[in-house]
Amino acid sequence: MSSNRSFIYPKDTELTGNDLIEFINYNDSHLKPHYRTNMDYYLGHHPVLEQPAKQTGADNRLVVNLPKYLVDTYNGFFSGIAPKISLDDDKENQKLQDWNNTNSFVDKLNEISKQADIYGKSYAFVYQDEDSQTRVTYCSPSHAFMVYDDTVNREPLAFVRYHYDNSSDATAKGTIYYADASYDFVGPAINPEPTPNLYKLVPAVEFYENEERQGVFDGCITLINELDRALSQKANQVEYFDNAYLYMLGIQLEKDRDTGQPMLDLKNDRFIYAPADTAVNGKIGFVSKPDGDNMQENLINRLTEWIFQTAMIPNMNDQAFSGNSSGVALQYKLLPMKNRASNKERKFVHSLRHLYQIIFSVGTVLPDSSKNKWQDLSFQFTRNMPANIADEVNSAVNASGIVSKETALSLLSFIDDPKSEINRMEKEKDEEMKRVSQLSPAAMDFQKVNSDDEK
Known part of the structure; x- marks a missing residue:
């Protein structure tokens, strides 16, 4: 295991059954919890919702789903406009565009980009369908991983896809894909009968934004948790003041003739009553606690500001941002996100070129004589900004x-x-x-x- 959570194995060596299970167990026990947690954040299932219930007082649980806002805003900025992928030769370019359209490749690339923003990485998997046509799909790292060789180039050695059936033993089942063949497995038992690999390359490519394999909001988790807690506490305080108790001290109220008690529901009416024989020193008011509204508002604003700054994504709803629309000022406000997107583009172009190398290798998209055209591909990503x-x-x-x-x-x-x-x-x-x-x-x-x- 490398520092960026990638699997390493000796070059020109096939995985043994025991090593395969160790990789799968590590992915399940160490990496998948991180992926599941990030997806929960994206879907709005934050830890504040799982905290133990309070015994007394208001207990609001508010979630500000900024992770979804950050991912969708950044992914829309990066791939909201379909990238232009082309070849110089007109006939070859037309075949390329036809294949991209038939496979809805732009849509799948958008999903790969979104998974990379959430998990830190995603995979594109190439396969042949029932009509022997080359197809591509995306795979989540929660049930797939790439194994790289131990050379300085870190070339793909094998790609593993696995799942669990519904039986009680929960045995991992799946397929190992090498450059020359693929093998099915059930637990540590690997089927010795190979299935030939037409591509002569590992038929999968890893997409990631940075070498650390970090998602968009990985650096903001503690800030997001604190923002949820602060807003929940503020809602509790608002509810406290709405339900404040009225106190009446030193004043004698009229009593019910039958029960001899004051003619009020002290519990349901939130009423504190302490009578006295005389009303000389009587007091009436509401029980209140110190108001920390300004402190809470400052904390909420500061947390929100730092979440966007740490993620390097501007808050499009910020009044200061939307109110200043001059070209130069707008470019400076978008500069951190543009820099981040430029780094992601370089990583994606590298992965896309390798992906098309696999796709062109079997001659179903372009003729065999053009299978090396992946080197001549042009990629143009356009940032999705308001266009004049x-x-x-x-x-x-x-x-x-x-x-x-x-x-x-x-x-x-x-x-x-x-x-x-x-x-x-x-x-x-x-x-x-x-x-x-x-x-x-x-x-x-x-x-x-x-x-x-x-x-």
Whole structure:
């Protein structure tokens, strides 16, 4: 086990049954609790909800689900606009786009990105379906893991997917995928009969944002817990003042003739009564405790501010943020998140290139002669920010003649595939030139358009 929670095994060595079970047990006992805890935070199941109930007084349990806000905001910023994945050759690029669309690859990449934000990492798994077509899906690290070799390059050695059946023995079952073959297993018993691996590579890729495999809110857990506690306590205090007891001291109330008791329900009416023979020193008021509202508000505001700063994600609902919309100021406020997204993009491009290396290796997406085209792939991630279309168009126009058409068009956020847009532009230009030539007086008779045909 490495410092970043990755499994290491000697190179060119297959896992033994005992080592396999040790890896699975470690993943279940040490890593899966962390993954489950992070998912609970994302879903709003925070520890404040599990605290022992109070014996007396108000007992509110409030959860501010900032983990979900942080993950969804950051993931939307990073992959809310579909990344542009393309090849230079038009025919090959069209086949690539067709495969991406058929497999809903952009949607799956978005889920991989979200899992990486929650767990710290996620996996893309490549397989052949019943029609021998190459498909890809995503796997959670709670029931899958990658084993790397012990070289300095840390190359993938094996990928393990496992699950537990509903029997009482809870035996792990799954498959080990190597570069040359895969093997099914039940507990430590590994089936000796291999299934050939068509890809000749380990058919899975790990996606992560940073080498430490930390999620978006891993560094904010204590702050989030304290924010939940502070808000819950504030709600308790508000409820306390709503239910405050009225006291009446030194005053004689009229009594019921039958019972001889005051004509009030002292318990349900939250009433404290201490009579006296005379009302000279009588007092009436509410039992109250010191009001710490300002201190609580300062704590809540400070915790909220530090959660966003630690996660490096701006609070889009903050009045100071939304009220200052000048371009430069907005860029500075988004700078920490942009820096974080840039680091994530570099890691994802590396993983995506390796993923397409596996996908292209069997020749179902591109011909066998093009299986090395994964090296020529272009990846463009566009940050999902409020776009000023007029400024984008001006930037693209100003860039024309300085850079290529494709680069200039890539500056426009509303164009998903610059290559296809160039093809459409050229087709429209050819059709317009053809039409102009047909209408020209100098055109040959056979080139001219028949007015009757036009009608």
